[in-house]
Amino acid sequence: MSHAIAIAGREVAEKRFVFLAAAAFAAIAAVMPLIPGVHDGAEAVVITATILATAFAVGLAAILGATIVGRDIAAGRMSFYFARPIGGASIWFGKLAAAVVLVVVSFAIAMVPALVAGPMTVKRIWSGSVVDVTTVVAVAAVVLFFFAHALGTMIRSRSALIAADFAAAAIVVGTAWLLVRPLLAGHAINAILVLGKAFAWALLAAAVAAGAWQLVDGRSERRRSHRAFSTAFWALVSVALIAAAVFVGWIVSASPSDLHGRVSAFQAPQGDAAIVTGETRFRFDYRPTFLAGRHISTTAWAHFSGDGQRVVTMEMLSPMSAAREVVTRDAANGWRATPTKIVFKQAAWPVVASDDLSRIAVGENDILTIYDVPSSRALGSFKLNDATPRALFFATPDVLRAYLVSPSLDVVEYDVRTRTLQKLAHRESAKAVAGIRVSPDGTRAVIVDHDRKAMLCDARTLQPIAPAAQSSRFLLDGRLVDVPGHYLGEIAPGKVLIWHEGGGATDLYDAGAGKVVAHGEGLMPAWADFWTGDPRPQPRNPYGYYEKKKGDTLVRWNPLNPS
Amino acid sequence: MSSDNVIDDVIDIEGLTVRYGRKTAVDNVTITIPRGSVYALLGRNGAGKSSLVRCLLGQQKPTAGAIRLFGDDVWRRRAALMERVGVVSEDADAPPEMPVAALSRFCARLYARWDDKLVADRLRRFGISPQTRFGDLSKGQKKQVSLALALAMSPDLLVLDDPTLGLDVVARKSLFEEVITELADRGITVLVTTHDLGGIETLADRIGILKDGALILEEEMEALKSRFRRIRYPAAVARAVVSNFDEVAFEAPVGAEVTPMSLEEIFIAVAGEGAQS
Numbered sequence: 001m002s003h004a005i006a007i008a009g010r011e012v013a014e015k016r017f018v019f020l021a022a023a024a025f026a027a028i029a030a031v032m033p034l035i036p037g038v039h040d041g042a043e044a045v046v047i048t049a050t051i052l053a054t055a056f057a058v059g060l061a062a063i064l065g066a067t068i069v070g071r072d073i074a075a076g077r078m079s080f081y082f083a084r085p086i087g088g089a090s091i092w093f094g095k096l097a098a099a100v101v102l103v104v105v106s107f108a109i110a111m112v113p114a115l116v117a118g119p120m121t122v123k124r125i126w127s128g129s130v131v132d133v134t135t136v137v138a139v140a141a142v143v144l145f146f147f148a149h150a151l152g153t154m155i156r157s158r159s160a161l162i163a164a165d166f167a168a169a170a171i172v173v174g175t176a177w178l179l180v181r182p183l184l185a186g187h188a189i190n191a192i193l194v195l196g197k198a199f200a201w202a203l204l205a206a207a208v209a210a211g212a213w214q215l216v217d218g219r220s221e222r223r224r225s226h227r228a229f230s231t232a233f234w235a236l237v238s239v240a241l242i243a244a245a246v247f248v249g250w251i252v253s254a255s256p257s258d259l260h261g262r263v264s265a266f267q268a269p270q271g272d273a274a275i276v277t278g279e280t281r282f283r284f285d286y287r288p289t290f291l292a293g294r295h296i297s298t299t300a301w302a303h304f305s306g307d308g309q310r311v312v313t314m315e316m317l318s319p320m321s322a323a324r325e326v327v328t329r330d331a332a333n334g335w336r337a338t339p340t341k342i343v344f345k346q347a348a349w350p351v352v353a354s355d356d357l358s359r360i361a362v363g364e365n366d367i368l369t370i371y372d373v374p375s376s377r378a379l380g381s382f383k384l385n386d387a388t389p390r391a392l393f394f395a396t397p398d399v400l401r402a403y404l405v406s407p408s409l410d411v412v413e414y415d416v417r418t419r420t421l422q423k424l425a426h427r428e429s430a431k432a433v434a435g436i437r438v439s440p441d442g443t444r445a446v447i448v449d450h451d452r453k454a455m456l457c458d459a460r461t462l463q464p465i466a467p468a469a470q471s472s473r474f475l476l477d478g479r480l481v482d483v484p485g486h487y488l489g490e491i492a493p494g495k496v497l498i499w500h501e502g503g504g505a506t507d508l509y510d511a512g513a514g515k516v517v518a519h520g521e522g523l524m525p526a527w528a529d530f531w532t533g534d535p536r537p538q539p540r541n542p543y544g545y546y547e548k549k550k551g552d553t554l555v556r557w558n559p560l561n562p563s
Numbered sequence: 564m565s566s567d568n569v570i571d572d573v574i575d576i577e578g579l580t581v582r583y584g585r586k587t588a589v590d591n592v593t594i595t596i597p598r599g600s601v602y603a604l605l606g607r608n609g610a611g612k613s614s615l616v617r618c619l620l621g622q623q624k625p626t627a628g629a630i631r632l633f634g635d636d637v638w639r640r641r642a643a644l645m646e647r648v649g650v651v652s653e654d655a656d657a658p659p660e661m662p663v664a665a666l667s668r669f670c671a672r673l674y675a676r677w678d679d680k681l682v683a684d685r686l687r688r689f690g691i692s693p694q695t696r697f698g699d700l701s702k703g704q705k706k707q708v709s710l711a712l713a714l715a716m717s718p719d720l721l722v723l724d725d726p727t728l729g730l731d732v733v734a735r736k737s738l739f740e741e742v743i744t745e746l747a748d749r750g751i752t753v754l755v756t757t758h759d760l761g762g763i764e765t766l767a768d769r770i771g772i773l774k775d776g777a778l779i780l781e782e783e784m785e786a787l788k789s790r791f792r793r794i795r796y797p798a799a800v801a802r803a804v805v806s807n808f809d810e811v812a813f814e815a816p817v818g819a820e821v822t823p824m825s826l827e828e829i830f831i832a833v834a835g836e837g838a839q840s
Contacts, residue, residue, distance in 0.1 A: 006672040013665065014658055080657055082622045083650035084673050087642045220622045 003086045007094025011068070012101050018060060022106035025052040030113040045117040046125045053110035054137050057103050061141035064099040065148030069211065074156045078220040088215035096211065103141050146207040150233070153214065157226030168234045175241050179248045183286065184319030185298060191251055191284035195244055202240035206233050254280040256290050256554075263526045263554045265545035266299075268308030269538070273331060274545065275302050275313070278526075278554070292335050300324055303353035303360075303532060306539070311335075312357045312373060314348070322346045326360060328373060340376045350533035354394035359416070361400050363389055370400055370416050379416040391436040391535035401460075403436050403535070409447070411462060425462040438535040439474045445535070446472055446480070456480065474537045481511040488525055489540030492560060497540060499525060506546065508559035518559035522548055572634075573598050573720050573752040574619065579628035581614045581776075588614040590776040591628070596769070601753040603763045605830055606773035612756040613653060615773070616724045619754070620650060632720065646674060649713030653724040653756075655705035659698025663708055666697055667715070674716040685711040689737075703734035710738070723755040727762060735762050764826040774834045784826075791829045795820040 029049035033041025069092070072078045081091050114122050126133045154162045176199070183192050210233035217232075218225030256276050263278030275296070277289040289296050297315035304311045309331045317323040326342040329335045348364045359379070361370045368389060369381035387404035395401045398417050401424075404410045411425040435448035438459050445459035446468050454468040469482045476490050485498030485507065494511045506525060508518035523546040543558040574596035581589040589611040596602045606612045617623035618630055621641030630637045632644045657666055663686065671677045686693060689707045691700065700708060706726055713721060727735040739762040757763050770787055772780040782790070824832070 003673060006669060010658070010661070010665075010669050014660055076654060077656050077658070079617075079620075079622055079652055082641070083620055083645060083648075083652065084670065085642050085645040086673060090642075219624075220617070221624075224624065 001090075003090040004094040004097065007081070007086070007091055008097040008101065011095055011098030015064075015098070015102055018102055018106050019109055022053075022056055022109040025056050025110045026112050028052060029110070030116075042117040042121045043125065046114040046121045049111050049114035049117075050122075050125065050133075053107050053114075054140075056110050057107035057137055058140050058144055060106055061099070061103050062144040062148045064102060065145035066152040068095045068099055069149065069215070070152035070156045073153075073218075073220060073222055073225050076220070078215075082220050088217070088219060089212045092212040092215045096208070099145060103145075107137065142204065146204070146211075149211060150207065150229070153226050153229050157222045159223045159226055161223070161226055161230060165230055165234075168230070168237075172234075172237055172241065176244075179241070179244050181319055182252045183248060185316070186252065186286040186288045187298070188251065188284055188286035191286055194284065195247060198247075199240060199244055202243070203237065206236035206240065209233075209236055251280075251283045251286050252288065252295070254283055254286060254288050256293055258283065259554050263545070263547060265526050265554075266302050266304075267527070267541040267544060268304035268311070269306060269541055271308035271331075271541075272543075273304065273308050273311065273335070274541075275299050275311070276545065291329065292331070294335055296329075296335075296337070297327075300347065301351045301532070303357065305357050306355065308541075310357055312353050312360065314344075314351060317343065324348070326371070326373065328357070340371075340373055342371050342373070342376050350389050350392060352392050352394065352400075352533050354397040356397055359394060359397050359400075361392060361394070368392075368400075368402065368414075370414065380414060380419040382412075382414055382421045389533060390433055391438065391533055393438070393442070393534040393536055395442045401442065403433075405433050407432050409433055409462065411460060413460075424460045427462050436535045437472075437474055437537075439478055439480075440476055440536050441478060442536070444474075444480075446474070475511060476537050476539060479511070483509060483511070484516075485509065488527075489538050491540045491542035491544075495560065497525070497544075497559070506557075506559075520546065520557050520559060523555070523557055526554060571597055573632065574602075574754060575629075575631040575634075576615075576619070577629045577631075579615065579618060579630060580626045581611065581618060581623070582626045587776050589618070589625070589773075592773070592776075592778045594771055594778065594781065596752060596754060598752055599750040600768040601755065601766050602769050602771065603767035604754065604756045604771045604773065605758075605760065605834070606756070607834055610773040610834070611776040612773055613724065616653075616722060616754075616756060620645070620648070620722065646676075646716070647719040649716060649718030649721045651706060651709045651713050651721075651723045651726050653728060655697070655700075655702070655709055657697045657705075657709065657712075659696065661697050662694050663691060663697060663700075664693035666708070667693070667712065670712050670715070676717045678715045678717065682711045682715045685714070702729040703731065706730060706734070706738065718751060720752045720754070723753065723757070725756050725758065727757055727759040735759055739763065739766060760827040760830055761825070770826070772830065772834050780833050787829060788823055788826075791824045791832065793822045793824050793828070795822070 026049065029045050029052055032038060032044040032048045038044045123130060154165050180192055183195070210229045213232035214225050214229035218228035258280045259276065259278040260281045261279040263276065265274045265276040267274040273292050275289060275291050277287055280286050280288065289298050291311070299313050299315050301314040302311055311329050313327050313329065314324050315327050315337070317325050323343060323345050326340045327337045328340060329337055344362065344364060348362045351360060351362050353360045358373055359370055360373060361368055363384065366384045366386060367381050368384055370379045371377065372379050384404065387406035387410065390403050390405045392400060392402040395413065398415060400414045402412050404412060407429060409427040409429055410423060412421055412423050414421050432450050433447060434450045434452070437446040439445070443459055444465065445457050446454050447457055447462070448454045448470055452470045454470045454472060456465045456468040457463060458465065468480065471483050472480050473483045473487050473496070474480055475494060475496070477493060483496055483498055485500050488497035488499055488506070490496050491508070496509045496511055497506060498509050499506050504522060504524060506520040506523045507516040509515070510517045526545040526547045542560050543556055546555050546557050547553070548555050572595045574594065576592060576594040579589050579592045580587065592615065604612055604615065614623065618625045619637065621637040621644065624638055633647065635644055637644055661669070667679070667682050671679065685707065689704065691704050691708060697705065697708065710726070726738055730738065755763060755767070767784050769783050770780070771778055
């Protein structure tokens with residue numbers, strides 16, 4: 001320790017001229033008010049002093065990093081120390097301490113005019129955050145110091161080992177990206193920040209330790225010194241990467257049972273398949289997405305086949321972009337993704353699939369396009385002319401029907417076989433349409449206006465048939481019934497799930513009996529209702545996912561078999 | 564083994580080999596230097612002396628072999644061993660901008676034993692102002708300052724790596740005669756590498772000659788000088804000698820004049836161009 005202090009003192013004494021240079025910079029800032037045209041002298045002094053002090057400190061750090069050890073070794077001056085009873089680590093830490101003193105004191109000297117001009121002006125110019133600004137300067141100085149030291153050591157050794165250094169750097173960057181990628185995919189920004197900070201500290205520790213080892217084992221030999229530095233640095237960085245990999249591995253090892261808090265699930269109408277996503281316990285803000293227990297990419301939209309054995313999804317291609325691809329997955333091959341090459345650069349809306357999953361219709365840039373999923377071909381498209389496709393569905397795999405609001409309501413059908421768009425109905429309406437519900441066979445519709453009046457109409461022509469209750473819903477068998485609550489879906493013929501917003505409970509309503517037959521107290525549906533735009537009644541899986549209101553836990557409940 | 568009470572050999576070099584890539588700088592050298600002796604390591608430029616000295620001081624790790632100072636491995640225990648070793652290096656490597664006094668103060672903080680008076684006396688004797696920057700000193704003065712610093716910590720071993728390089732005749736004389744003799748008399752072990760063979764001739768107890776990295780000769784100075792002699796023959800005898808060389812090589816024939824060879828002559832004979840090692 002005393003040797004390190006002696007060396008630090010010697011190094012500072014040797015380089016004390018930098019304090020004079022810093023004072024010269026301070027003098028430049030101090031005379032700023034004397035320059036003609038400067039209105040606010042204090043502000044000019046603070047701004048100039050801040051810029052000059054920062055540039056001086058950061059530049060000095062880079063120069064010291066490049067020279068404080070590397071130049072002495074290259075010039076054969078390190079033997080002066082090594083011929084004396086000083087350990088290599090003492091030499092390194094002495095020189096490091098000297099560099100810190102030189103940079104910090106120089107920065108302080110160059111900032112003196114700013115402090116004299118008025119601390120309040122400094123706080124105002126630095127947006128009130130003196131600590132933040134000094135932290136940024138300190139980080140920049142530290143990074144540049146060690147980067148310059150490493151680069152100086154490598155270049156001065158004139159060794160082929162520098163190629164290995166660049167290869168190692170590329171591997172580290174690549175590995176770091178591989179580690180961050182799954183966290184990005186899981187939207188774990190906090191986890192990435194924690195990992196990034198920890199890794200930055202690890203890099204700093206590795207650079208400090210490698211510098212010490214460079215002199216302990218490399219001593220005054222240029223190449224051996226380079227080898228010692230690189231060996232220690234990359235070994236320690238590898239350890240840090242392994243630790244990071246363990247951290248990331250632990251985070252991404254989350255299983256559906258680790259989900260808690262706000263969880264959403266999109267279930268197949270039959271069977272156990274479900275796309276589940278949500279926050280995970282003790283894993284920062286990691287939000288993985290699972291399908292049948294298997295990690296899948298973040299899913300923006302999905303549609304299961306009626307038997308629950310296949311699904312077509314729209315999944316994020318990369319955590320770094322908004323691009324997404326239509327993907328098919330099949331239970332028969334373990335739900336592995338089959339990409340379709342149908343890719344969208346950004347969020348596309350609306351999206352609907354035909355019941356047999358062979359076709360999808362996607363709205364993008366005011367154009368609605370119909371794709372053949374197996375062949376990835378676009379079968380046809382039409383302009384929306386700024387109308388909003390309020391509801392749309394495949395009447396058959398070849399015919400797409402759309403209800404376009406602009407705010408008049410138009411009903412159109414597009415036939416992919418003839419590539420023709422046919423307008424079926426037009427209804428002038430000053431009031432916006434609040435809801436469109438279509439019968440399963442697509443023949444009848446209930447149109448709800450914003451004034452909560454509902455009318456049963458012909459679904460193609462919009463010809464009124466009869467007034468309807470605002471809460472009326474079609475069942476899968478075609479019946480139109482009045483549902484006493486927020487309609488969630490039908491889990492069995494005539495059995496409708498309803499949710500009471502105020503009460504925080506889910507009930508099973510028997511439309512035939514006209515009464516609630518099962519009550520799920522405190523259960524909120526944890527359903528991801530990907531907005532499909534399909535206005536027809538959708539079958540729901542009876543064994544659904546629910547959040548328990550106060551327990552933050554994900555539970556499954558089958559109201560047909562409450563036990 | 565670190566106690567020097569039982570260690571008579573201050574320097575113990577065993578099978579030292581130093582390679583730089585494919586080039587062998589020091590080739591399997593074994594040297595033992597007992598306490599109190601003055602050992603001169605000679606060799607032409609590039610013979611491997613500097614590499615050997617760097618290894619000896621623990622500044623460079625040998626490719627193979629072992630070096631012990633006072634019985635301890637010098638690579639592993641360099642910092643502790645340097646407490647007992649004074650070094651005057653080939654290039655005066657002290658920071659050039661440091662005044663001599665500051666240099667002395669800096670070194671004083673590093674050693675348990677330090678004699679300020681010795682430094683001051685020596686500087687005075689050589690007319691060096693303590694306030695002079697090291698870089699402003701002449702070559703000879705730099706060497707004297709380096710020597711003063713090396714001696715101020717009362718070393719048990721003094722390593723002089725070509726100490727007279729670039730010095731004038733007076734400075735060389737002063738260095739060798741005043742200092743080395745004194746140290747040898749005080750029982751301090753000295754290892755000196757030098758090209759100044761005349762200066763070292765009367766001081767060295769033992770000579771080692773490196774050629775192309777190999778130690779081609781290692782011998783007590785007295786034995787060396789008695790073994791290498793110049794024999795001058797009268798012309799008539801020379802004819803007989805030529806016909807009977809082996810015999811006359813061991814016993815000077817009648818009429819031959821036998822004179823001792825200088826160390827320089829021996830060195831040229833052994834390590835010079837065309838010499839058979």
